[in-house]
Amino acid sequence: MKRLRVLMRRLAGIVPSACREQELAAEIDSHLQMHIDDNLRAGMTPEEARRQAMVTLGGVETTKQAYRDQSTVPFVETILQDLRFGVRQLRRNPGFTMTAILMLAVGMGASVAIFAFVDAALIKPLPYLNPTRLVDVTESVALFGPANLSYPDYLDWKKNNTVFSSMDVYTGAGYMLPSAKGSELVPGMRVTDGFFRTLGITPVLGRDFYAGEDLPSAPKTVMLSYAVWQKRYAGRKDVIGQTVALSGVPYTIVGVLPQSFQFARRNNAEFWTTFHAAGSCDLRRSCHSLLGVARLKDGVTIQAARADMKTIAQQLERVYPDSNRGQGASVMALSEAFVGDIRPILLTLLGGAGLLLLIACVNVASLLLVRSENRRREIAVRGALGASRARLSRQFITEGLLLVAIGSLLGVASAFGGIRLLLHLLSKDMMRRMPYFDVLGLNFRVMAFAGGVAVLAAIVFSLTPMLRLSVMNVREGLAEGARGSAGVLWRRLGSHLVVVELAIAIVLLVSAGLLGKSFYRLLHVDLGFQPDHLATLSVALPEVQYAKEEQQTLVARQIIDKVSALPGVKSAAITTVLPVSGNGNTDWIRFVGRPYDGKHIEINDREVSPGYFTTIQARLLRGRYFTDEEDKTKPRVVVINEAFAKKYFPGEDPLGKSFGGTDLSPKSMRRIIGIVEDVKEASLDRETWPTEYQSYNQNPDTFYNLVVRTSQAEQSVLPSLSATIGRIDPGIGTVDEATMIERINDSQTAYLHRSSAWLVGGFAVLALLLGVMGLYGVIAYSVGQRTREIGVRMALGAQRSTVYRLILTEAGWLTGWGILTGMICAVGAGTLMRSLLFETVAWDATTLLTVSTVLAAAAMLASYIPARRAASVNPVEALRAE
Amino acid sequence: MGDKADVWQGTLALMVLKTLEMMGPLHGYGIARRIEQTSGDLLILNYGTLYPALLKLEQEGAIEAEWGTSANNRKAKFYNLTRAGRKQLATEARNWEQTTTILARFLSPTDGPA
Numbered sequence: 001m002k003r004l005r006v007l008m009r010r011l012a013g014i015v016p017s018a019c020r021e022q023e024l025a026a027e028i029d030s031h032l033q034m035h036i037d038d039n040l041r042a043g044m045t046p047e048e049a050r051r052q053a054m055v056t057l058g059g060v061e062t063t064k065q066a067y068r069d070q071s072t073v074p075f076v077e078t079i080l081q082d083l084r085f086g087v088r089q090l091r092r093n094p095g096f097t098m099t100a101i102l103m104l105a106v107g108m109g110a111s112v113a114i115f116a117f118v119d120a121a122l123i124k125p126l127p128y129l130n131p132t133r134l135v136d137v138t139e140s141v142a143l144f145g146p147a148n149l150s151y152p153d154y155l156d157w158k159k160n161n162t163v164f165s166s167m168d169v170y171t172g173a174g175y176m177l178p179s180a181k182g183s184e185l186v187p188g189m190r191v192t193d194g195f196f197r198t199l200g201i202t203p204v205l206g207r208d209f210y211a212g213e214d215l216p217s218a219p220k221t222v223m224l225s226y227a228v229w230q231k232r233y234a235g236r237k238d239v240i241g242q243t244v245a246l247s248g249v250p251y252t253i254v255g256v257l258p259q260s261f262q263f264a265r266r267n268n269a270e271f272w273t274t275f276h277a278a279g280s281c282d283l284r285r286s287c288h289s290l291l292g293v294a295r296l297k298d299g300v301t302i303q304a305a306r307a308d309m310k311t312i313a314q315q316l317e318r319v320y321p322d323s324n325r326g327q328g329a330s331v332m333a334l335s336e337a338f339v340g341d342i343r344p345i346l347l348t349l350l351g352g353a354g355l356l357l358l359i360a361c362v363n364v365a366s367l368l369l370v371r372s373e374n375r376r377r378e379i380a381v382r383g384a385l386g387a388s389r390a391r392l393s394r395q396f397i398t399e400g401l402l403l404v405a406i407g408s409l410l411g412v413a414s415a416f417g418g419i420r421l422l423l424h425l426l427s428k429d430m431m432r433r434m435p436y437f438d439v440l441g442l443n444f445r446v447m448a449f450a451g452g453v454a455v456l457a458a459i460v461f462s463l464t465p466m467l468r469l470s471v472m473n474v475r476e477g478l479a480e481g482a483r484g485s486a487g488v489l490w491r492r493l494g495s496h497l498v499v500v501e502l503a504i505a506i507v508l509l510v511s512a513g514l515l516g517k518s519f520y521r522l523l524h525v526d527l528g529f530q531p532d533h534l535a536t537l538s539v540a541l542p543e544v545q546y547a548k549e550e551q552q553t554l555v556a557r558q559i560i561d562k563v564s565a566l567p568g569v570k571s572a573a574i575t576t577v578l579p580v581s582g583n584g585n586t587d588w589i590r591f592v593g594r595p596y597d598g599k600h601i602e603i604n605d606r607e608v609s610p611g612y613f614t615t616i617q618a619r620l621l622r623g624r625y626f627t628d629e630e631d632k633t634k635p636r637v638v639v640i641n642e643a644f645a646k647k648y649f650p651g652e653d654p655l656g657k658s659f660g661g662t663d664l665s666p667k668s669m670r671r672i673i674g675i676v677e678d679v680k681e682a683s684l685d686r687e688t689w690p691t692e693y694q695s696y697n698q699n700p701d702t703f704y705n706l707v708v709r710t711s712q713a714e715q716s717v718l719p720s721l722s723a724t725i726g727r728i729d730p731g732i733g734t735v736d737e738a739t740m741i742e743r744i745n746d747s748q749t750a751y752l753h754r755s756s757a758w759l760v761g762g763f764a765v766l767a768l769l770l771g772v773m774g775l776y777g778v779i780a781y782s783v784g785q786r787t788r789e790i791g792v793r794m795a796l797g798a799q800r801s802t803v804y805r806l807i808l809t810e811a812g813w814l815t816g817w818g819i820l821t822g823m824i825c826a827v828g829a830g831t832l833m834r835s836l837l838f839e840t841v842a843w844d845a846t847t848l849l850t851v852s853t854v855l856a857a858a859a860m861l862a863s864y865i866p867a868r869r870a871a872s873v874n875p876v877e878a879l880r881a882e
Numbered sequence: 883m884g885d886k887a888d889v890w891q892g893t894l895a896l897m898v899l900k901t902l903e904m905m906g907p908l909h910g911y912g913i914a915r916r917i918e919q920t921s922g923d924l925l926i927l928n929y930g931t932l933y934p935a936l937l938k939l940e941q942e943g944a945i946e947a948e949w950g951t952s953a954n955n956r957k958a959k960f961y962n963l964t965r966a967g968r969k970q971l972a973t974e975a976r977n978w979e980q981t982t983t984i985l986a987r988f989l990s991p992t993d994g995p996a
Contacts, residue, residue: 005936005943009941024933031958034909034952035929037954058928063930066930067933
């Protein structure tokens with residue numbers, strides 16, 4: 001208690017107080033006076049009286065210092081002294097201070113912001129119970145690796161495996177709900193009974209699904225997402241037990257999911273229903289529409305689980321060769337499956353930000369070196385006056401810490417802003433697929449990262465000037481104008497640092513160039529159709545009312561006719577899968593009169609209306625498109641793409657040839673009537689697979705996309721589309737209205753390429769700026785050091801051009817080395833990120849050449865300024881100066 | 883000088899408190915002189931060391947200070963014992979007596995009970 005009180009008083013005493021000093025002086029003074037009075041009375045001479053008083057006191061300054069030490073905490077006091085001195089030093093040199101702090105803040109800000117994203121996506125565990133034990137389980141096929149599961153296969157996998165404590169499947173669903181505009185298609189998810197137990201999620205209200213509740217015989221039940229419970233049911237507790245009609249089918253609400261629940265695969269799902277296998281797909285072993293999630297038993301590794309699943313898949317291949325030939329198994333960590341494509345991008349960005357940070361640190365370090373060089377005399381004087389090496393070191397450390405502290409604070413603040421900014425750049429659709437970015441912020445791990453960077457920076461910045469200190473010799477430092485070995489050492493070190501900086505700048509510039517070029521190539525890839533002036537909208541027919549195929553074709557014709565008649569619309573058509581939305585939605589086929597070994601021939605399958613190809617302006621190579629008369633009553637016909645023709649009819653004319661399903665049943669047989677140039681069905685950066693287009697009228701469906709060619713701006717037509725469909729039947733759901741250009745630009749591929757190109761580009765520009773500033777610093781310093789030498793040279797008759805050459809040669813060497821090293825590293829970096837490059841190689845000559853030209857030009861400009869100063873040196877003044 | 887003792891660490895505070903209890907409010911110089919006199923000039927006190935000790939007691943709340951005028955009409959800072967100081971003095975004096983008693987028994991064991 002007493003100790004605490006003393007400590008508080010002493011801490012309070014740290015605040016310097018003139019009043020306290022005066023009082024102390026007065027007290028000591030009065031003490032001496034009284035003592036002297038006594039001494040005089042004892043008969044001493046005035047001098048003796050004074051001397052005796054002083055001796056007995058033990059020295060005025062010693063007493064005062066002992067008193068001060070007691071009145072504050074001496075250790076803190078010296079640190080504060082150092083700090084005050086440090087701040088003064090930094091303020092005396094605002095140019096240096098601002099530059100150093102800004103560089104640090106930029107480097108810190110960029111790397112901390114990017115790290116926050118990396119943390120959210122790659123480091124932070126998924127929000128489930130023991131998330132590392134969860135795996136993503138799917139079938140896999142040779143054509144594209146992990147693919148969907150079929151329900152019968154899932155049942156066998158679940159029954160026969162020995163590695164999972166539980167395994168469940170889920171699939172996306174769309175449910176029609178009545179809305180103000182007519183019908184609204186809301187996203188949902190169909191899951192098997194144990195889905196939430198496998199994840200370790202318990203509902204906040206109501207109950208989880210019972211075992212067996214997903215079977216066709218059980219009553220239909222649904223769980224609500226928290227958001228929907230709030231939005232549609234105003235968070236009322238009595239929703240449990242209520243019935244909701246989803247696409248006209250009644251479901252009983254049994255539970256509400258927690259607010260924190262997220263599921264990256266389909267995070268916007270509003271209704272989570274029990275699976276209830278039904279319809280043509282669910283019970284067919286060859287219809288793959290599900291994804292699996294499983295929890296590993298204790299002690300089972302992912303590799304072991306994968307091996308077990310592969311064995312089961314092989315058994316199924318033997319038992320069901322028709323449907324399961326070539327269907328393997330894929331097991332991977334759930335986190336890996338969720339993160340997918342963005343991992344390499346995030347790592348590239350983190351690398352870029354790290355390089356920027358490095359360049360910033362190198363720059364600040366070399367600035368500190370220059371400064372310590374300039375403070376040679378000050379340090380020497382302080383050393384000569386008795387400051388110990390430790391005390392001098394402490395001063396440097398304090399100054400380094402001060403810089404880092406201010407820079408880090410600014411850096412973290414700007415990182416916070418940077419995160420907000422980057423989040424704004426993410427589209428809504430992207431955010432839905434990356435729910436882990438919802439809770440992005442400066443959490444513990446991010447702050448620890450920032451702290452770690454700051455500590456490293458602090459170590460570098462306090463060590464750099466101390467390095468200088470250790471080679472310094474007091475006498476040499478005091479000697480005015482002396483050029484010792486230290487100057488040479490610094491110049492070598494400084495030059496090396498500049499080469500490093502320039503090399504890093506090159507790496508970042510080249511990376512940005514490569515990514516930029518990839519993005520340009522991506523946006524200018526040949527789509528095989530005209531994407532401008534195309535409006536699109538997804539349409540879902542309620543399955544109950546439109547159960548018959550005739551009804552489906554009839555309403556599709558109506559929709560196309562009504563929409564085509566809208567003002568500003570040239571033509572309208574439908575397709576079951578929009579272009580550029582990705583390969584997939586495949587069919588297995590078999591050719592007539594060719595040997596068949598049971599190995600699946602897998603192709604993209606799309607059903608389109610007769611006017612589809614003319615509407616999107618695809619290019620017909622041979623044959624013809626569908627006619628409106630070709631419906632269920634006519635023999636089946638098909639249009640194939642060029643990739644199909646090249647792969648399966650090399651050197652043959654496909655026109656008139658037929659193919660069918662794997663069983664070659666007469667019903668499945670279809671004749672090729674036309675070949676179109678490849679329409680980009682795949683995402684932008686992928687090859688389009690062989691594709692067949694069937695006539696919608698011969699093979700209708702309840703879900704398709706309306707594609708509309710407009711004569712005016714396509715955005716202006718969008719709102720009238722769903723209204724027109726609503727007038728035909730308010731029960732038809734519409735969703736996702738967007739122009740084709742928007743779809744392409746917002747596609748994940750385009751987005752990822754765009755964001756990485758822009759961000760790395762931004763880093764590269766900053767790096768160029770920092771690198772060139774570093775070069776300028778070194779050359780300017782070198783010129784400053786050599787003023788006298790240049791003066792002598794000029795006095796001896798050297799021309800200005802010779803001086804220019806002298807300085808520019810030095811800069812040229814540094815730049816040359818920087819570019820050379822940078823180029824080698826850049827090709828390496830480019831190779832590392834080749835998965836992000838599109839039709840661009842790591843050693844792309846134009847990029848390398850452009851970057852080196854830009855850097856060389858910038859470097860020459862930066863060194864021209866000091867060179868000019870050197871050339872305009874007045875020899876007389878230069879010689880007199882020192 | 884050889885037969886004069888230095889002031890032990892920690893005992894100075896006790897001496898200051900006792901002096902103030904005996905003499906009432908007193909300035910630093912007065913306290914120093916008084917301690918020397920009381921010790922029968924056996925102690926040599928570096929007067930300078932008194933001031934940090936006074937400050938420490940003040941920080942502990944055992945004494946308080948006030949400016950006043952000395953007997954010779956000089957301005958001086960007078961220290962006075964607080965209530966907490968009296969308590970502290972009592973405790974420490976008791977502790978000290980105990981210590982000395984114990985030590986005394988150790989140093990002259992023959993005087994102990996047989």
